[in-house]
Amino acid sequence: MPQRRAITGRSQEPRARFAEELRLLRTRKGLSLRALADAVGWDASLFGKMEKGQTLGGPEVVMALDTFYATIDKLLTLWELAMADPPQFRERYRLYMRLEAEAVSMWHYAASNLPGVLQTPQYAEELLRQGGLSGAELDAQVAARMGRRELLLADGAPQFRTILSETVLRSPLHDSSAWRAQLSHLLVMEECSNIVIQVLPLSAGLHGLTNTDAMFLRDAGGRTVAWIETGYSGELVQESAAVEALQLRYDRVRDLALSPGESREFIKRMLEETPCESST
Known part of the structure; x- marks a missing residue:
């Protein structure tokens, strides 16, 4: 198995890395895009576009996926690296989203x-x-x-x-x-x-x-x-x-x-x- 790239600010092709991780997590669970959509609550076409690198989605979607896959903040970290403007959603907003959910x-x-x-x-x-x-x-x-x-x-x-x-x-x-x-x-x-x-x-x-x-x-x-x-x-x-x-x-x-x-x-x-x- 090839060595996985580290999740750091110096990761190469962060957008592709994010899409790769999404595909990997879903296939490991043996889920179709439709089954994932039914479980998480968003449209299957959105997840398909995210896995193809056509869109990054929003922080709410990514946090829902982190919760579903039990990956803590891994996907959100990759998402922030892939964003053209990473400071847009930093710690304050991430914490707010958690507090809202609770x-x-x-x-x-x-x-x-x-x-x-x-x-x-x-x-x-x-x-x-x-x-x-x-x-x-x-x-x-x-x-x-x-x-x-x-x-x-x-x-x-x-x-x-x-x-x-x-x-x-x-x-x-x-x-x-x-x-x-x-x-x-x-x-x-x-x-x-x-x-x-x-x-x-x-x-x-x-x-x-x-x-x-x-x-x-x-x-x-x-x-x-x-x-x-x-x-x-x-x-x-x-x-x-x-x-x-x-x-x-x-x-x-x-x-x-x-x-x-x-x-x-x-x-x-x-x-x-x-x-x-x-x-x-």
Whole structure:
């Protein structure tokens, strides 16, 4: 058997090495691409493209594969080496993804965009396309984001609350039919017993999270961390005093928001106001 190359920053052809490892792990388990897709939850065509080196996929997909194959962070390390911009997803994001997967409750504030776990494929695609993605990389990131939606629908799913700034709901997709589908999806998800959606009206004025998207994660032991996004950067906040200060801001925002019932009616009105077909 030929000697395997080390996983280091000096590995040659990291993209090919990543694809090679994916193929090897799957064939060792005797799985078809379809069987792998059924087990992990993403589309078989995405795994096929990743094994051919046509796309790298997103971090969520790779972390799911690491979990399935029990390879710890091996695939994620190879993925980072293969990325054109490795710093894009470093330790903070990797840790956040682990904490999210273990969370028993999540509460969120959206200043500008819907949370990924509530997005439709059309919403995710337009948002990611505006961020500069295209082609196979865009397809992979959309697929990864859709896979994350299962977090809220699985058995034992965490409790999830999101407060949506009215700005989020006043920023429609270019395709009005796709926007109607997104609004309808929010109403469907809101019916789940573990999901609460509230709307913060513009009339609430300025508040402590005006320009900040925030996600709070609480684990089974009661520890809470926060993931904060402002503009182009994200930060994982773990120090208890800082988390408590952010949570106080969140609680004050929640006090300003519409009730869940009022929020549902607000979304319904927006759906009624949205034309069924895009204007030409």
